[in-house]
Each structure stands twice: as structure tokens, then as C-alpha cells.
Amino acid sequence: MGVLNVTPDSFSDGGRYTTRDTAVARALEMIDNGARIIDIGGESTRPGATPVPVEEELARVVPVVEALRETSDVFISVDTSQAEVIRASCAAGADMINDVRGLAEDGALAAVIEADAAACVMHMQGRPATMQAEPRYADVIGEVSAYLHERVAACRAAGMTLERLVVDPGFGFGKSLAHNLDLLRAIGELDIEGRPVLMGVSRKSMFAKLFESDDMGSRINGSLGAAFWAAQRGVSIIRCHDVRETAQMVRLARAIVADDPVG
Structure with missing residues (x-):
């Protein structure tokens, strides 16, 4: 899953893809580099971020979804918690909603069901x-497991089929470095009704803290190492900024465990 932030303030790439053309060009580049899902986000959820008005989020996200859908048949995910953005994004061609708030905001779950979309529900402690x-x-x-079980149960009770759901333990969303490492250590054992697990640790500050070096190289090295570890343990979706490098780590991990034999 390639990250496409169409925001001015995301922690890693904020301000780089704020026009429709630059965003679509970046999406196509990530697809060429191995992304099978493009995750478009119009609201930064970095630590300390404040909410974006719905009108602004719609203006950032929907034109990019429309343009990318016209250009490519890639699987499109939209990173949002707002019912209005869910409806408009799915009408524009999005396939999945990736919600850091677990579809718990007013109207969000109903909007996903109305759109017949897939969804990823994530755990976050706090805001x-x-x-x-x-x-x-x-x-x-x-x-984290109990919360994800609860959200999957809520989605199913509202009418979603199990096959449309993905779960995300929410690395860095209300977690210390020790909590993140505990989750990473156990990532292969996380079983929420057999649903695919999405891992998002790309370029996160947990690696700056771990390596005691807050430079982008250190963050990327940690991200790639985590991707290798997770791929060996059956994680289904790895959300990342560095698509080519991450895809290579996934290929290597799968080759070693013989899930993807080479030669």
C-alpha cells in the first residue's frame, strides 16, 4: 500500500502532492514501483494534528480519486473518518476506506455499508x-486485540461481510516505543477472526527513538526492517512511503519462507 498524502502538514511528505496532477503522478510512480493499493489521505493524523474541516478534506481528496480512477484500475483506499468524505470518495471510485478511528465516528460505518466498500479498522488510544x-x-x-474484535463485530452487526474487513493495530497511535515493539513482536499472532492485517510503521518516530538518530535514513531503515519481519510473519498489507524498497523486502521475505519461490 503506497501512501499518498494530499495534505500540507503530514509528517513525512506534507505539501509535496497538494495538486491533482502531482498527486496522480506520484500514485502512478508508486504503482510502477510495486504498489497494489494507493492510500489517499486528506487529513494529517500525525501526533499533535488538529482536525480538518470536512469541506477542505473533500476538496483535497475527491478530485485525486476521480483522476486516479480515470487513469488506472489500481485498488484505491481513502484514509478518512468522515461520513461525507466516505460517500464522496466511494462515488468517485474508491474501493476501500482506511479509518484510523475504526469507523466509530457518526455515520461512518453506515456510509461504508451504503457504498458497498471494503474497510480497514484501526486501533488508536486517544485522539x-x-x-x-x-x-x-x-x-x-x-x-488492541479486544478493540479490533469489537469493531469487527460492530461492522458485521451493521451488515458488513467479514470478507470486506481488514484490521490495523495502529502503530504509533497512542503507543510508546515499548508498546510498538510489543505489537511488532506479536504481529504474526494477531488473529481477529482471520482478517488480513495491515501494518503502518513507515518512517515513524519509533525508529528515531529506537536508533537515537532522527534522520530520514534511520527511519527508512527501520521501516524496511519491520516490513521484512512482518512479511515473514504473514502480514497481508504493508503501508509505506518507500514503495520500491519495501516491495523488494517483501519479495525477499517471501522467497526465504518459500511462499514466493525464485528461479
Whole structure:
């Protein structure tokens, strides 16, 4: 899954793809480099971020979805929590909604069902503005798993089929470095009704903290190492900025475990 932030303030690439043409060009580049899903986001959810008005999110996201759908048959995901954005994005051609708030906002779940879209539900402790202030868990694996089970059950009770759901433990969303490492260590054992797991650790500050070096090279190295680890343990979707390099790590991991024999 290639990350396409059409925002001015995302932590890694904010401001780089804020026009329709630059965003579509970036999406096509990621597809050429191995992305099978493009995840378009119009609201930064980095630590400390504040919400974006719905009208602004719509203006950022929908034209890009429309243009990309006209250009490519790639699977399009939209990273949003707002019912209006869900409806408009799916009408424009999006296939999936990737929601950091687990489809728990007013109308979000109903909007996904009305659009007959797939969805990824993520765990987050708190809200982006304050989530990294002091995250606490008695049992991070158990609590994240319980929340994801609850959200999958809520989606199914509302009428979604299990096959349309993906789960994301939410690395960095209300988690300390120790919590993130616990989740990464157990990523292959996370079983939420057999649903595919999405992992998003690309370029995150957890690697700057781990390596005690906040440079982009260190963040990318950590991201690629985590991608290799996760791919060997059956993670289905890896959300990333560095698509070519991540795709190579996934290919290597699969070749080693003989899921993708070479030669």
C-alpha cells in the first residue's frame, strides 16, 4: 500500500502532492514501483494534528480519486473518518476506506455499508492531538486485540461481510516505543477472526527513538526492517512511503519462507 498524502502538514511528505496532477503522478510512480493499493489521505493524523474541516478534506481528496480512477484500475483506499468524505470518495471510485478511528465516528460505518466498500479498522488510544502525551496499557496486545474484535463485530452487526474487513493495530497511535515493539513482536499472532492485517510503521518516530538518530535514513531503515519481519510473519498489507524498497523486502521475505519461490 503506497501512501499518498494530499495534505500540507503530514509528517513525512506534507505539501509535496497538494495538486491533482502531482498527486496522480506520484500514485502512478508508486504503482510502477510495486504498489497494489494507493492510500489517499486528506487529513494529517500525525501526533499533535488538529482536525480538518470536512469541506477542505473533500476538496483535497475527491478530485485525486476521480483522476486516479480515470487513469488506472489500481485498488484505491481513502484514509478518512468522515461520513461525507466516505460517500464522496466511494462515488468517485474508491474501493476501500482506511479509518484510523475504526469507523466509530457518526455515520461512518453506515456510509461504508451504503457504498458497498471494503474497510480497514484501526486501533488508536486517544485522539491525534494528544495521543502521544502519555499512552498507557496494562496489556497492549490484549487491549488492541479486544478493540479490533469489537469493531469487527460492530461492522458485521451493521451488515458488513467479514470478507470486506481488514484490521490495523495502529502503530504509533497512542503507543510508546515499548508498546510498538510489543505489537511488532506479536504481529504474526494477531488473529481477529482471520482478517488480513495491515501494518503502518513507515518512517515513524519509533525508529528515531529506537536508533537515537532522527534522520530520514534511520527511519527508512527501520521501516524496511519491520516490513521484512512482518512479511515473514504473514502480514497481508504493508503501508509505506518507500514503495520500491519495501516491495523488494517483501519479495525477499517471501522467497526465504518459500511462499514466493525464485528461479
